[in-house]
Amino acid sequence: MGEARLTQAARPALWPAQTLPTALAIIFTLAALPSVIFVLLVLFGGLKPFFAVLGLSAFLIVACLLGLLLGRDIAAMAALLRTLRANPEATPREPALFVPGMAAIGGDAASLIRAERQNRARLTERTAADHALLERLPDPLFRLDSEGVITWRNASALNAFGAETAALLRHPELRLALAQARRSMAPVRKSLALAVPVPRELDATVIPVGDRSYVLITDRTRERSIEKMRADFVANSSHELRTPLASLIGFIETLRGPAADDPEAQARFLGIMAEQAERMQRVIADLLSLSRIEIIEHQPPEEIFYLPPLLERIVAGLEPILATSGTKIDVNVPADLPKIPADPDQLTQVFTNLLDNAIKYGKRGGRIRLYAGPARQDARFEPGGILVAVADDGPGIAREHIPRLTERFYRVDKGRSRAVGGTGLGLAIVKHVINRHRGRLVIDSVEGQGTTFTVWLPVRGA
Ligand code: ADP
Secondary structure, eight states, X not given: OHHHHHHHTSOOOSSOTTHHHHHHHHHHHHHHHHHHHHHHHHHTTSSOHHHHHHHHXXXXXXXXXXXXXXXXXXXXXXXXHHHHHHOTTOOOOOOOXXXXXXXXXXXXXXXXXXXXXXXXXXXXXXXHHHHHHHHHOSSOEEEEOTTSOEEEEOHHHHHHHGGGHHHHXXXXXXXXXXXXXXXXXXXXXXXXXXXXXXXXXXXXEEEEETTXXXXXXXXXXXXXXXXXXXXXXXXXXXXXXXXXXXXXXHHHHHHHTTTTTOHHHHHHHHHHHHHHHHHHHHHHHHHHHHHHHHHTTTSOOOOEEOOHHHHHHHHHHTHHHHHHHTOEEEEEOOTTOOOEEOOHHHHHHHHHHHHHHHHHHSOTTOEEEEEEEESOSOTTSOSSEEEEEEEOOSSOOOGGGGGGTTSTTOOSSHHHHHHTTOOSOHHHHHHHHHHHTTOEEEEEEETTTEEEEEEEXXXXXX
């Protein structure tokens, strides 16, 4: 490389190789006809031989000098052009030119070459920048030729589709979009769904450029599933409230009509009505807390907090229901637990919900363990945080339910959840609070043996 640059930038030879033949050709062209005329003039007595030799010699000297200088300049320019033709990227030195006309032409040629070279450099730079931008685009981008054959794709296209690219490009909606875009020479956007290897919902925009087409893919899977979740959430929330409300309306009608004079039925119905009203109140309270948490989920808590007294208070508050269910609780929270950035009210909700669930869904008269410590040994959590776990010895949860437990209104057994006063929102609240604390929730369960909910919380905020 260094050697090449040296040769490219080397000073051009003063007398290039082609100088002599070019000079001879010029001398011959200049001298041939005048020499014949001089000879003819002498032969026909029009000029004395002495003057003819003198004139011819002077003429030949001038022709030789001019031929040599012009020949040298032409050879030097030809050598420069040859070098540039052989290697357009070369940067040869411009040769010094002797003949004034040639020097002017050479100067013009050199500035033309310089301008062209600058243009080419700018173009190369711009093309490289454009290419880098397309390559780093977060959305997958493909370039297809006029036959629809892929000629280039960016890194995210390779990442997102890899071996499935052929299936994507064969998709009937995409083929249709390509045909429409070619016909109209305007961008065409279509939505398409891919079923394998994972279900994906995509938007494909086909942009025709000359005889090529660019296909830009936007993955809408997450967006659509959020839209669906929101729609489901609204439907579920209204369903959760409508059921107790319908039962309240039914009882009010009964109390006004058939049971108007039946104090025994009235007392029983009022008891059920109170239960339904409380259930509605719980659902509304949980929905409100969930939305309050969601609003500030992106702002991690700033207060630095020492957890053990809070855990103690929660356990003390649960004493009455522990006593009713006959459940025992073992608490093992070391006093030297490091302080963490935390929102105490929200963490109270987390551990109350987890302990409450352990009591509600655990074994009647069983044993719950609440333990905490620094996250050192467990490889599933980053070291440098703390772990707080709630374990019960209840019936456990079947594996297929575990990933869905933190979804709103998801219950393994709806009837049981309702019977114990559940709203189906407790674990959703737990998940969002932990997200806000930049922590993690891991659920381990062995059917027939019990369930452990482990919360990892970072010691230093993110
Ligand atoms: P719920 O208000 O119904 O208790 P949660 O969101 O707190 O709602 O819990 C969701 C579901 O997870 C519960 O309905 C229950 O089926 C299951 N679950 C939660 N904790 C436990 C546990 N410790 N053992 C077994 N199942 C549990």
